[in-house]
Amino acid sequence: MKPADPSVPPVRRLGLADVPHCLDLAQDRSWPREERKWRLLLENGEGFGIDAPDGRGLAGTAVLTRYGTTAAAVGMMLVASRYGGRGLGRRLLEHVLAEAGDATVFLCATEYGRPLYEKLGFETVGVVEARVGRFHAGDGPYGEADPGRNATRLAEPGRDLAALCALDVKVFGADRSRLLARLFAFAEQVRVAERDGEITGYGAAWRSGDRLFVGPVVAEDDATVRTLVTGLARGADVRIRLDLHRRHEELVSWFDGHGLARSSTTSFMVHGGRPLPGDRSRLVASFMSALG
Numbered sequence: 544m545k546p547a548d549p550s551v552p553p554v555r556r557l558g559l560a561d562v563p564h565c566l567d568l569a570q571d572r573s574w575p576r577e578e579r580k581w582r583l584l585l586e587n588g589e590g591f592g593i594d595a596p597d598g599r600g601l602a603g604t605a606v607l608t609r610y611g612t613t614a615a616a617v618g619m620m621l622v623a624s625r626y627g628g629r630g631l632g633r634r635l636l637e638h639v640l641a642e643a644g645d646a647t648v649f650l651c652a653t654e655y656g657r658p659l660y661e662k663l664g665f666e667t668v669g670v671v672e673a674r675v676g677r678f679h680a681g682d683g684p685y686g687e688a689d690p691g692r693n694a695t696r697l698a699e700p701g702r703d704l705a706a707l708c709a710l711d712v713k714v715f716g717a718d719r720s721r722l723l724a725r726l727f728a729f730a731e732q733v734r735v736a737e738r739d740g741e742i743t744g745y746g747a748a749w750r751s752g753d754r755l756f757v758g759p760v761v762a763e764d765d766a767t768v769r770t771l772v773t774g775l776a777r778g779a780d781v782r783i784r785l786d787l788h789r790r791h792e793e794l795v796s797w798f799d800g801h802g803l804a805r806s807s808t809t810s811f812m813v814h815g816g817r818p819l820p821g822d823r824s825r826l827v828a829s830f831m832s833a834l835g
């Protein structure tokens with residue numbers, strides 16, 4: 544571990560005024576310029592950054608998203624390529640971990656980030672596959688035409704938010720209600736699956752850049768996943784991306800067969816290897832990787 548470089552400014556909180564610099568930093572690391580995503584993350588969570596000593600925007604960023612007091616996700620860990628390998632990533636991550644306090648902290652790590660996370664005590668507990676492509680609904684029975692047991696419908700915040708949050712907290716194991724309330728404005732579509740008047744799953748589709756992201760997806764079984772994803776992705780005029788938690792082996796071939804091929808994988812890591820709360824077997828797709 545190198546001593547802190549005194550020429551590098553301290554970590555500071557980021558606000559919405561920093562979004563243009565966040566986009567420049569993302570671009571520097573060949574990440575897309577996703578303004579809507581940064582805005583959601585900075586409005587809902589806490590962004591931290593280090594100003595570039597050369598005065599050219601930000602040298603590094605990280606976003607902490609708290610789920611109640613018990614869990615938190617780290618995302619958007621970025622250090623400008625010209626400042627890489629100088630301890631900024633470590634400094635940002637240590638800062639964010641200190642801010643998170645006693646919460647169980649998790650993240651999705653790229654191969655570039657994993658060595659840093661391992662050094663700071665994160666352990667890999669799962670794999671997330673980015674599934675990308677044009678969705679082919681096929682002629683299967685999973686669309687809205689199916690009035691059967693797995694029918695889905697558009698969710699309405701007034702009618703569904705409370706039940707959706709009640710299901711989500713059992714699965715995610717921590718309180719995402721603040722984020723889920725925002726989901727209705729952020730997403731193009733939120734759908735719920737219902738059986739006997741009870742919500743058994745939900746999913747959302749939202750746009751960023753030239754893609755339609757499908758996530759989060761929470762569902763009690765594979766049939767419900769297929770119905771929700773078909774309802775969300777059918778007819779999309781752009782490529783879809785869905786971040787699938789790989790424990791759902793049976794779904795992999797279904798996604799392959801419907802045009803959503805594996806494009807990359809990330810490691811799902813938990814600080815200190817702590818057990819994750821909730822019933823993650825029903826958490827099929829992340830909202831986005833930065834949100835854990």
Ligand SMILES: CC(C)(COP(=O)(O)OP(=O)(O)OC[C@H]1O[C@@H](n2cnc3c(N)ncnc32)[C@H](O)[C@@H]1OP(=O)(O)O)[C@@H](O)C(=O)NCCC(=O)NCCS
Binds near residue numbers: 545619630631
């Ligand atoms: C990942 C990233 C944030 C690391 O930032 P950084 O400022 O270069 O990292 P640091 O210099 O603070 O390195 C921290 C430690 O991790 C180690 N480390 C970092 N990258 C490493 C690598 N690729 N291989 C091995 N060790 C590595 C360093 O040796 C250092 O160890 P030390 O503190 O014991 O000396 C930066 O490379 C980046 O922005 N990458 C592109 C975007 C990305 O993939 N982000 C991660 C998203 S999950």
